[in-house]
Amino acid sequence: MSELSRDALLGIVRDVWERHDPVPDHLVAAMQAAAAIAASDLDVELMELVERATELVGARGSTSYTLRFVHGDTDLLLRVAVDGDRSRVDGWVVPPEPMTVRALPGDDPTDWSSVVTDTGRFELTDLPLGLLRLRLEPHDTTRPAFATPTFEI
Amino acid sequence: MGGGDRPDGVSARAGEVWGQATAGFNLWVAGDPAGLDDLVAVMTPVLWHVVRSYRLSESAAEDVVQSTWLALVRRRSSIVDSVAIGGWLTTTARREAWRVAQGDGRTTPVADQDLEPRIPAARSAEEAAVQHDEGDRIWAAVDGLPERCRRLLRIVAFENRPDYRELASDLGMPVGSIGPTRGRCLAKLRVALMQTGEFK
Known part of the structure; x- marks a missing residue:
């Protein structure tokens, strides 16, 4: 039989892509964490990531990027800056609404939180690197809390 | 199914x-x-x-x-x-x-000429020079396929019987042409692999 049957060819295609565009090492663990967190927190509505942009900032090799999440009428813009082994998040909630933003780093029980100003701004500083999600808790208690999906700093 | x-x-x-x-x-x-x-x-x-x-x-x-x-x-x-x-x-x-x-x-929309092989000249001389071992030659055969073939074969290779209707709309092709296109892409790959000398 021909060595190059359809299935043999598809097998070669798989091998080649597995070698030349391998799954990033961290991806499976990161996805397991993201899925597990989402599954354990099903009552909190998730925002949707709609945009991500990376910009490289020269100063001392620090990097920053922006993320945009949407949930209903609420837009959340984040600028994440990494400096060494700490990071900070500058956020902007549109339209502005009184709420507490809580940072929930992966497996760190410490709680970072910040109250949104009346222009919709907030900042969270001295955050650890790694997996992070933000939970937005409107002060209007008739509004349910919602959260971003996990993202990695 | x-x-x-x-x-x-x-x-x-x-x-x-x-x-x-x-x-x-x-x-x-x-x-x-x-x-x-x-x-x-x-x-x-x-x-x-x-x-x-x-x-x-x-x-x-x-x-x-x-x-x-x-x-x-x-x-x-x-x-x-x-x-x-x-x-x-x-x-x-x-x-x-x-x-x-x-x-x-x-x-970019995929045009028919995408089914033509990519121009080898697009590959750098340096890259060509290091394609000496078997793995490199096989990769070059897969990588050198027309864009639409590369994508279609990669999807078909990793998925379990993909839904041709959606695949067709993603690739901008009529549903009925996915099967024949896949056949042509596999034939192109077979020829390219034979030319590497790694297969009889």
Whole structure:
């Protein structure tokens, strides 16, 4: 039989892509964490990531990027800056609404939180690197809390 | 969906993935979180390759894979056929990848001439010079396929019987032409591989 049957060819295609565009090492663990967190927190509505942009900032090799999440009428813009082994998040909630933003780093029980100003701004500083999600808790208690999906700093 | 028509090694390996996905999903639905871990571990690599075939950057591809897992968690209760869980995941990932690729404006409509081989001159001399061993030559054969063939074969190789209707609309092709195109792409690959001298 021909060595190059359809299935043999598809097998070669798989091998080649597995070698030349391998799954990033961290991806499976990161996805397991993201899925597990989402599954354990099903009552909190998730925002949707709609945009991500990376910009490289020269100063001392620090990097920053922006993320945009949407949930209903609420837009959340984040600028994440990494400096060494700490990071900070500058956020902007549109339209502005009184709420507490809580940072929930992966497996760190410490709680970072910040109250949104009346222009919709907030900042969270001295955050650890790694997996992070933000939970937005409107002060209007008739509004349910919602959260971003996990993202990695 | 037709019966199993892939009798050899590839299908056995692919079949294992889908079987493990179903087992993981069933375990999770039955209340064991380890099932979700298993499902994610076995299907994330498949989703990666499917999503990357849409010419997304690594970080955009990671976001699409994550969105797929979040969609699964949120819509778990609406998935009744656990045997089809692998297909549900790849279809969800392809839809999202396609949406993101469109939004980027980086995807260009695929014209018929894309079925022609890419011009070898586009490859740098340096790159050609290092393609000396077998692996490099086989990669060059796959990488040198026309764009549409590269994408179609990558998807077909990693997915379990992809939905031709959606695939056709993603690739901008009539549904009826996917089968014949796949055949032509496989033929091109076979010829290219023969020319490497690694196969008889």
